[in-house]
Amino acid sequence: MPDLEQATNGATEQHKTGERFFQRFTREQRYMHGVLFTTFLGLAATGLPMRFSESIWARKFATQVGGFGAIIFFHKLFAVVLSIAFLLHLKEIFTRGLLHREKGVFWGNTSMVANWKDVKDIVGHMRWFVGLGKKPVFERYAYWEKFDYWAVFWGMLVIGFSGYAMWFAPFFARFLPGWALNAVLVIHSEEGLLAILFIFSIHFVNTHLRPGSFPMDMVIFTGVESEEEFKVKRSEEYKRLASEGKLEARLGEKPPSWLVNFGRVVGTTAILIGIILLVLTLSAYIRE
Amino acid sequence: MTRAAKSTANSIEEMPQSRSRGLFRSALLAAGVVLVLLAMPGRLAAQTDCLMCHADKTLQDPAGHSVSVDGDTFGKSIHGVLKCGDCHTSIKDYPHPDKVTPVKCESCHASESEGLAGSVHSNRPEHPCTSCHGDAHSIYPKADPKSAVYPLNIPRTCGNCHGSDAMAKKHGINNVYPLYLDSIHGFALSKEGLLVAANCTSCHGSHHVLSHKDPQSPTFKSNVPQTCGTCHAGITNDYMAGVHGKGVAAGHTAAPVCSDCHTAHAIEQPTASAFRMQSTPICGNCHKDKFSTYRDTFHSQLSSLGGYVETARCWDCHGAHEILPASDPRSPVAPQNLVKTCGKCHAGANASFVQYQPHANAKNRKLNPALYYIRLFMNLLLAGVLTFFMIHTILWLIRARYEQLKTRSAKGGKNA
Incomplete structure (x- = not known):
């Protein structure tokens, strides 16, 4: 796509001097995303061969890495790491929202919790897609970003619970009925499949691959975005901060080029792995 | 004794020429007989007439086949006590005709011959006795390691024909010799030299195959x-x-x-991983529905991917040989035995744990309603979310690209 590349390069050149950068994600949040996508890729890469254990690529992959024993070992390892990350996130929410009574964690403009504006935004955005209205302006988190967050949150609970129920089946059987042990595999694999299909197609495109962010939204790697990007992508938040006089407090450093390059390499790798897994998944799914 | 024979020959030479020819011949014959007698065990005396010619290693019949007989070897063979004429009945005296009637083993071995006549090897010219028992003049008892039908030699003997692809193809049967050699029986026989290991005849019989x-x-x-x-x-x-x-x-x-x-x-050794890894489809050949539902389970996922041979396969739960229906109280899959059976792998299995259905069918509403609706819900969720966002995102892509192209020259081109 030469057009897009030119557009990106042109935009970068404009920002060379006197450009301001604003903090969007904290270091902890960026690390959290790193742990999330690393373990997610690992879980997908080890989970898919189990889900499609009859397919040729699953068997080949299993043979390469040392059979089922190796696959389940890494699947559990990634699962534990991700579970710890999830618990740390819950602790952060608890500390910020309940202990420190920080505003905007559970509701308000900066919260991840859906509100009436999100409903209006979905409708408005889709009307804009087909040329029926003006493009809505977004706050700190747009509705599709909130959906991504809650999809992962719900997925963590559902996939996590069903996964641990299988891992420690005799223990869970003490308070679960027998048929639940059958159900957890169905739930685990279907929900896992949904997560994989969603992240590797919808999230990739919505967040990284769509025009305007192509080939990758670097903000999750650098933590900052340029003033222009901020203004265009999250106009509502920019306007609110400006009117409240809080814009200066959000000023950040221009990201060092090594960080940008690092983010590009890591992000591109993750996306490529994701797309490969997506193709394998779809091929196996269709054949089923 | 040798000296005595020589002195006889010397005394003949001293006799006048005219008288001596007849005497010479008979004396030479006598000397030859004595020499042969000295060289051979005494009991072979009756074979010596034949061996005077047939001991010659280069002796051939008019068709070019060797008709040489090693008297020594023959003497040690199981038929060593017999006279040549016992088998070669058409030869009465010397010189004998070039063409002689074939040996009939059945004249002594009647029951074996009868068995062979009704067998798959009944075509006598194709399967003469010697094709399995080896050279007619060096046949040994089957307990003798030199015998072609000694237990450890049988597979090789049968393999002479049954190890040939061409022969197998011609008769529409498998080339079984290499299969057998790699099998647990073949291994026990050829590598460990177990006389009790099953060889071809243990299962197929010998003459009446x-x-x-x-x-x-x-x-x-x-x-x-x-x-x-x-x-x-x-x-x-x-x-x-x-x-x-x-x-x-x-x-x-x-x-x-x-x-x-x-x-x-x-x-194969059924407890070996190679057999375990490939074995569930064997039961699945007949129990197709059970195999299909097994494949939906975690047990199957484990077993398909290799390297994890312990995972439950059919007979780990059902037993291998004394397979009993779940209604039989002795069956390992009878409800009252499940805690023990599942507990073989799942330490801590309890009454609730064994309610797990290893052959649950999530697609069958009547048999597994809870599972059916859970699967339905999950599928609807999956299809619903993906359908909505697929439409949403494709429309967005088109619109964003359109917007980007339209306003590229203006500001905000990058961040449409």
Whole structure:
């Protein structure tokens, strides 16, 4: 796509001097995303061969890495790491929202919790897609970003619970009925499949691959975005901060080029792995 | 004694020429007989006439076949006590005609010959006795390691024909020799030298070898359990007590016998990982519905991917030989035995744990309603979310690209 590349390069050149950068994600949040996508890729890469254990690529992959024993070992390892990350996130929410009574964690403009504006935004955005209205302006988190967050949150609970129920089946059987042990595999694999299909197609495109962010939204790697990007992508938040006089407090450093390059390499790798897994998944799914 | 013979020859030479010719001949013959007598064991005296010519290693018949006989070897063979004429009955005196009638082994070995006549090897010119027993003049008892039919030599002997692809193709049968050699029986025999290891004749018999389609054959389907039971008596007893054995006994031809699961020639050690890894489809050949539901489970996922041989396969729960229906209280899958059976792998299995259904079918609403609706919900969720966002995102892509192209020259081109 030469057009897009030119557009990106042109935009970068404009920002060379006197450009301001604003903090969007904290270091902890960026690390959290790193742990999330690393373990997610690992879980997908080890989970898919189990889900499609009859397919040729699953068997080949299993043979390469040392059979089922190796696959389940890494699947559990990634699962534990991700579970710890999830618990740390819950602790952060608890500390910020309940202990420190920080505003905007559970509701308000900066919260991840859906509100009436999100409903209006979905409708408005889709009307804009087909040329029926003006493009809505977004706050700190747009509705599709909130959906991504809650999809992962719900997925963590559902996939996590069903996964641990299988891992420690005799223990869970003490308070679960027998048929639940059958159900957890169905739930685990279907929900896992949904997560994989969603992240590797919808999230990739919505967040990284769509025009305007192509080939990758670097903000999750650098933590900052340029003033222009901020203004265009999250106009509502920019306007609110400006009117409240809080814009200066959000000023950040221009990201060092090594960080940008690092983010590009890591992000591109993750996306490529994701797309490969997506193709394998779809091929196996269709054949089923 | 040698000196005495020489002195006789010397005294003949001293005699006048005219008288001496007849005497010379007879004396030479006598000397030759004495020499042969000295060289051979005494009991072979009757074969010596023939061996005077046939001991010559280069001796050939008019067709070019060797007719040389090693008297020594023959003497040690099982037929060493016989006279040549006992088998070569058409030869009475010397000189004998070039063409002689073939030897008839059946004149002594009547029952073997009868067995062979009714067997798959009945075509005598193609399967002379010697094709299995080896050279006619060096046949040994089957307990002799030199014998071609010594237990450890039998597979090689049969393999002379049954190890050939061309022969197998010609007769529409498998080239079984390499399969056998790699099997647990072949290994026990060729690598460990176990005389009791099953060789070809243990299952097929020797002279009266019949096609497995012949109801008289030890390899006919319903006879297989008894045939294997000659050695594996305990397992055959277990098998006959199980559903498969009862089925076969009742004349159900679909019920599997030993060879249906273990194969006939490529038999592997069933506890070895190689066999475990490939084994569930064997039961699945007949139990298609159970195999299909097994494949939906975690047990199957484990077993498909290799390297994890312990995972439960059919017989780990159902038993291998004495397979009993769940309604039989002795069955490992009878409800009252499940805690013990599942507990073999799942330490801490309890009454609730064993309610797990290893063959649940999430697609069957009547059998597994809870599972059916859970799967339905998950599928609807998956389809719903993906459909909505697929439409949403594709429309967005088109619109964003359109917007980007439209306003590229203006500001905000990058961040449309």
